Amino acid sequence: MNWEKNGKDMKDDRIRSFDNLLSEVISAGICGKCGGCVSVCSANMINALKLDENGFPAYVRKELCLECGLCYMTCPQTHIVRDEVKSRFDWKPPIGNYTDVVSARSTDSDVRGVATDGGVVTSLLIHMLEAGHIDGAVVSTSRDGLTRVATVATSQEEILQAAGSHFGELPHLEEVGDRYTNYVSVIKYASRTNPVKLKKLAVVGTPCQITAIRNMQALAIVPSDIMTFTIGLFCMQCFEMNHLMEKEFLSHWNVSLDDVSRMNIKEDFILTLNSGIKIHIPMKEIEEIARPACLRCEYFANDYADVSVGGLGSPESFTTVMIRTIRGRMMIAGALAKKSIELRPGRTDEERKADRQGMISLIEEYAARKMARGKLFTEKVRS
Ligand SMILES: Cc1cc2nc3c(=O)[nH]c(=O)nc-3n(C[C@H](O)[C@H](O)[C@H](O)COP(=O)(O)OP(=O)(O)OC[C@H]3O[C@@H](n4cnc5c(N)ncnc54)[C@H](O)[C@@H]3O)c2cc1C
Numbered sequence: 502m503n504w505e506k507n508g509k510d511m512k513d514d515r516i517r518s519f520d521n522l523l524s525e526v527i528s529a530g531i532c533g534k535c536g537g538c539v540s541v542c543s544a545n546m547i548n549a550l551k552l553d554e555n556g557f558p559a560y561v562r563k564e565l566c567l568e569c570g571l572c573y574m575t576c577p578q579t580h581i582v583r584d585e586v587k588s589r590f591d592w593k594p595p596i597g598n599y600t601d602v603v604s605a606r607s608t609d610s611d612v613r614g615v616a617t618d619g620g621v622v623t624s625l626l627i628h629m630l631e632a633g634h635i636d637g638a639v640v641s642t643s644r645d646g647l648t649r650v651a652t653v654a655t656s657q658e659e660i661l662q663a664a665g666s667h668f669g670e671l672p673h674l675e676e677v678g679d680r681y682t683n684y685v686s687v688i689k690y691a692s693r694t695n696p697v698k699l700k701k702l703a704v705v706g707t708p709c710q711i712t713a714i715r716n717m718q719a720l721a722i723v724p725s726d727i728m729t730f731t732i733g734l735f736c737m738q739c740f741e742m743n744h745l746m747e748k749e750f751l752s753h754w755n756v757s758l759d760d761v762s763r764m765n766i767k768e769d770f771i772l773t774l775n776s777g778i779k780i781h782i783p784m785k786e787i788e789e790i791a792r793p794a795c796l797r798c799e800y801f802a803n804d805y806a807d808v809s810v811g812g813l814g815s816p817e818s819f820t821t822v823m824i825r826t827i828r829g830r831m832m833i834a835g836a837l838a839k840k841s842i843e844l845r846p847g848r849t850d851e852e853r854k855a856d857r858q859g860m861i862s863l864i865e866e867y868a869a870r871k872m873a874r875g876k877l878f879t880e881k882v883r884s
């Protein structure tokens with residue numbers, strides 16, 4: 502797999518189809534299970550693909566494939582439309598385009614009580630729903646603390662219920678079918694099921710998910726047009742939750758899963774215990790439980806989202822917010838004006854300037870680390 506490949510320097514103009522995704526992405530171990538390929542295939546009513554029992558895309562029946570190439574172009578790992586997406590978002594190295602970086606939090610203590618960091622994402626979504634900017638939000642809703650399912654939240658209660666971060670991959674739920682197993686498919690489902698009510702959606706997603714959506718938008722594939730706002734999470738990695746539960750890992754830290762009340766990723770991986778004690782585990786040490794595809798992934802700062810968010814660089818209970826696009830600016834300005842969110846209080850202008858610089862440096866540092874790690878693991882697999 503050539504990470505630098507893009508539409509311009511492909512050696513021929515042969516259409517690449519799902520067979521190429523199978524060999525270049527899925528078998529190569531870099532499929533992030535974002536679901537983009539399955540989505541575009543079914544959104545175009547071809548239905549040649551499904552997600553298998555492990556969440557990987559697979560043929561339903563190979564003979565249904567029209568070799569249209571849409572799945573290949575949508576995949577965030579093929580980089581076919583990367584130049585187009587980069588130019589649409591005026592991408593600049595090393596962490597994309599942005600107009601501001603702030604540390605903020607929700608003004609609602611109920612939101613803060615259940616959020617991962619400052620609850621900015623949850624309050625932004627609630628604000629946009631109330632203001633009529635969106636009809637719903639694609640979020641990840643908790644089922645039982647550890648497992649989550651992708652849903653379209655259309656009420657304040659549903660958005661609140663989805664607060665908090667889930668670091669495992671979204672589970673495959675046979676009972677509701679593959680349309681619920683990943684974000685991009687949920688979008689398709691939402692647009693078909695309720696085309697009148699759901700015309701404007703916000704999506705919260707990891708970089709691979711948001712990139713798949715941007716690729717779909719660059720290719721003008723329906724229904725990516727209803728994705729009005731994107732909130733991108735910083736992402737160092739997702740975990741194999743069953744590995745996290747393996748006794749060796751937790752016993753090494755002298756805790757059991759029952760002791761853990763919350764997980765978070767900022768500068769490191771943080772386990773908050775029921776007793777309130779926080780254990781900080783260096784990122785390097787949790788590589789052993791990362792999904793293999795995540796170790797080879799080079800996306801960190803969600804460069805193509807309207808707003809990117811993370812805990813990195815902000816004090817506890819605040820969210821670091823990178824405003825990237827005009828839509829992003831509108832989203833944040835509206836929520837600030839309505840007092841749904843607030844900037845970190847008690848800071849002078851000078852301190853805010855220093856905070857901003859500190860956050861940018863950290864985001865750049867982690868983005869560079871992730872890029873280097875991705876290249877290293879890719880090389881390891883090749884050799
Ligand atoms: C897999 C993953 C890896 C991350 N890695 C980092 C990191 O390395 N460094 C860093 O600074 N921050 C990271 N984050 C982001 C961080 O955990 C917070 O989500 C972010 O700071 C927003 O906090 P908040 O309190 O404003 O969000 P909240 O108000 O708690 O809202 C979080 C939103 O994210 C949605 N969500 C939860 N899990 C997922 C998921 N798996 N996929 C898509 N959406 C989801 C929820 O439904 C909710 O809408 C990661 C998040 C995830 C899910």
Ligand code: SF4
Binds near residue numbers: 517
């Ligand atoms: S029909 Fe098109 S989108 Fe579907 S699997 Fe074949 S090449 Fe991919």
Ligand code: SF4
Binds near residue numbers: 535536538558576577
């Ligand atoms: S589009 Fe997503 S799910 Fe499909 S092969 Fe690429 S990374 Fe995997």
Ligand code: SF4
Binds near residue numbers: 707794
């Ligand atoms: S590290 Fe994050 S962005 Fe990359 S494949 Fe894993 S979940 Fe997706």
